[in-house]
Amino acid sequence: MDGRRAIVTGGAAGLGRAIADRLAAAGAKVTIVDLAEALERADGRYPGHALDLSGEDARIGMARIADGLGGLDILVANAGVVPPWRGLREIDGAEWRHVMAVNTWGVAAAIGGCADALARSEHASVVAMASINGYRAHPAQTLYTASKHAVIGIVRSAALDLGPSGIRVNAVAPGPIATDALIARIAARHETGGPTLDEALAALDAETALGRMATEGDVARVAHFLASDASVGMTGCVLPVEAGLV
Numbered sequence: 001m002d003g004r005r006a007i008v009t010g011g012a013a014g015l016g017r018a019i020a021d022r023l024a025a026a027g028a029k030v031t032i033v034d035l036a037e038a039l040e041r042a043d044g045r046y047p048g049h050a051l052d053l054s055g056e057d058a059r060i061g062m063a064r065i066a067d068g069l070g071g072l073d074i075l076v077a078n079a080g081v082v083p084p085w086r087g088l089r090e091i092d093g094a095e096w097r098h099v100m101a102v103n104t105w106g107v108a109a110a111i112g113g114c115a116d117a118l119a120r121s122e123h124a125s126v127v128a129m130a131s132i133n134g135y136r137a138h139p140a141q142t143l144y145t146a147s148k149h150a151v152i153g154i155v156r157s158a159a160l161d162l163g164p165s166g167i168r169v170n171a172v173a174p175g176p177i178a179t180d181a182l183i184a185r186i187a188a189r190h191e192t193g194g195p196t197l198d199e200a201l202a203a204l205d206a207e208t209a210l211g212r213m214a215t216e217g218d219v220a221r222v223a224h225f226l227a228s229d230a231s232v233g234m235t236g237c238v239l240p241v242e243a244g245l246v
Helices: 014-025 036-041 058-068 093-119 142-165 180-191 197-206 216-227
Strands: 005-009 029-034 048-050 074-077 125-129 168-174 238-241
Touching: 005 014, 005 058, 005 093, 014 029, 014 074, 014 216, 029 036, 029 058, 036 048, 058 093, 074 093, 074 216, 093 125, 093 142, 125 142, 125 216, 142 168, 168 216, 180 197, 216 238
Parallel strands: 005 029, 005 074, 029 048, 074 125, 125 168, 168 238
Antiparallel strands: none
């Protein structure tokens, strides 16, 4: 990937940061796009652009960032939010609209905004962040499940839309990953009577064929594969990374 230009949305921390590090280690020139406050907490290793992908001008903003790089080869549309566990009797309209704006509009706007720049590349690849919740469901996660089902629809449609321009569009679908965000949600649940962190993580490990949860590094390696020429014959695909959930 020497010299290839990559944008990773939500790249300041978590899975986005792991993917940025993996692409950079392979030689890519990585730029991250994230909220201003997230960029302020980052270490400045990569050039960063502040952009709220839930905003109406997100597509225009992404186009400007891509054009400012003088070209683009890889887009990782990773930015997303995971709402609290909440049953249908407790759904909140404002929360619903915000999560959908980030998780669905943000992905579509990022891809659409970068499409012209990617079309000028001989190695154009988009990797979107889906989830196992894009093809299965869990109780009290209707909003997140709906948003990730939509991401998979966006990916499959975008693959058909952009294929004639030589742009491949695929997705990674992680299972539970012990990110800071997941740990915080488990801790919050424990305060209302849920299992302890150790108990919850052990239960998640036990649900997999490998006896362990997938890691940020596992997800980053698959994103690297989809961004690279090793997957040049693939588009419209969704690859699960969940250590064999059973």
